Amino acid sequence: xxxxxxxxxxxxxxxxxxxxxxxxxxxxxxxxxxxxxxxxxxxxxxxxxxxxxxxxxxxxxxxxxxxxxxxxxxxxxxxxxxxxxxxxxxxxxxxxxxxxxxxxxxxxxxxxxxxxxxxxxxxxxxxxxxxxxxxxxxxxxxxxxxxxxxxxxxxxxxxxxxxxxxxxxxxxxxxxxxxxxxxxxxxxxxxxxxxxxxxxxxxxxxxxxxxxxxxxxxxxxxxxxxxxxxxxxxxxxxxxxxxxxxxxxxxxxxxxxxxxxxxxxxxxxxxxxxxxxxxxxxxxxxxxxxxxxxxxxxxxxxxxxxxxxxxxxxxxxxxxxxx
Numbered sequence: 001x002x003x004x005x006x007x008x009x010x011x012x013x014x015x016x017x018x019x020x021x022x023x024x025x026x027x028x029x030x031x032x033x034x035x036x037x038x039x040x041x042x043x044x045x046x047x048x049x050x051x052x053x054x055x056x057x058x059x060x061x062x063x064x065x066x067x068x069x070x071x072x073x074x075x076x077x078x079x080x081x082x083x084x085x086x087x088x089x090x091x092x093x094x095x096x097x098x099x100x101x102x103x104x105x106x107x108x109x110x111x112x113x114x115x116x117x118x119x120x121x122x123x124x125x126x127x128x129x130x131x132x133x134x135x136x137x138x139x140x141x142x143x144x145x146x147x148x149x150x151x152x153x154x155x156x157x158x159x160x161x162x163x164x165x166x167x168x169x170x171x172x173x174x175x176x177x178x179x180x181x182x183x184x185x186x187x188x189x190x191x192x193x194x195x196x197x198x199x200x201x202x203x204x205x206x207x208x209x210x211x212x213x214x215x216x217x218x219x220x221x222x223x224x225x226x227x228x229x230x231x232x233x234x235x236x237x238x239x240x241x242x243x244x245x246x247x248x249x250x251x252x253x254x255x256x257x258x259x260x261x262x263x264x265x266x267x268x269x270x271x272x273x274x275x276x277x278x279x280x281x282x283x284x285x286x287x288x289x290x291x292x293x294x295x296x297x298x299x300x301x302x303x304x305x306x307x308x309x310x311x312x313x314x315x316x317x318x319x320x321x322x323x
Contacts, residue, residue: 019313023154034150035217039215041146048137053111056196058134059193061089061092062130063186063190066185067190074182075182078181086131087129088130093126094109094112102197118133150313152173180320183319187316188312191308194308211259211261216288235303249282249287278290
């Protein structure tokens with residue numbers, strides 16, 4: 001944060017470095033909110049289309065539309081955008097979608113065809129049109145509400161640490177994001193897609209496998225949250241996730257209930273993860289994340305993400321306060 005803070009209660013530009021330091025100093029409490037946000041996102045994604053890759057295609061198209069609006073300095077509020085949420089993209093083709101979402105051309109073509117059959121997209125030569133039905137699937141009030149909880153908590157921590165003069169509540173951030181909806185979502189969706197695709201690559205390049213791994217992580221992280229240990233350094237936190245005392249694993253049926261993924265698919269992917277020694281199963285058929293290759297790669301990305309998320313929070317805050 002800049003040092004020339006006045007005595008007036010006015011917003012001050014928030015640097016990525018200040019937010020990063022606050023994140024690290026309060027790692028566990030911020031990260032619980034972040035993990036809950038990400039798990040909720042995956043639940044919504046799978047529930048919408050029963051296929052997270054197809055949902056990612058839809059999110060990518062929305063993001064591209066929002067970027068195009070930013071490039072011509074046009075900002076739409078949430079209300080303005082959803083008056084008529086249909087839109088057309090003239091410069092998007094199968095190859096671009098394949099590269100951006102790291103799926104094969106054949107897979108991209110097949111999933112776009114399925115989205116056409118479901119009435120979500122209309123493809124006409126080099127133009128892709130996103131329909132009203134897509135808007136109903138992807139309408140992001142839940143996302144805005146959940147992410148605003150993180151912004152509110154960071155705001156409170158910065159205020160408590162006397163880095164800012166005022167604390168802003170969740171409703172304030174929801175209002176401001178809604179007002180500058182397309183501008184902020186263009187930034188956020190770029191980050192969110194990259195976050196998911198990196199983890200998909202780690203999880204056998206399969207979004208459902210990542211969702212199942214995520215459910216095991218989510219379960220163990222929630223046990224850590226309930227434990228008596230209330231403070232963890234960012235590098236020690238993951239060791240605590242693996243060893244939180246009398247933790248309970250989670251069975252295949254519960255994973256299916258949490259994710260919406262059919263139980264036979266869950267069992268098949270759990271068998272793969274067991275074979276790779278990335279998870280283990282106890283005598284009660286409860287599954288746990290273990291310290292394998294997959295976990296090691298995820299942990300490296302977790303630490304990288306602290307800076308990436310700090311950057312996104314900084315950008316969004318500064319748009320909210322100074323646009």
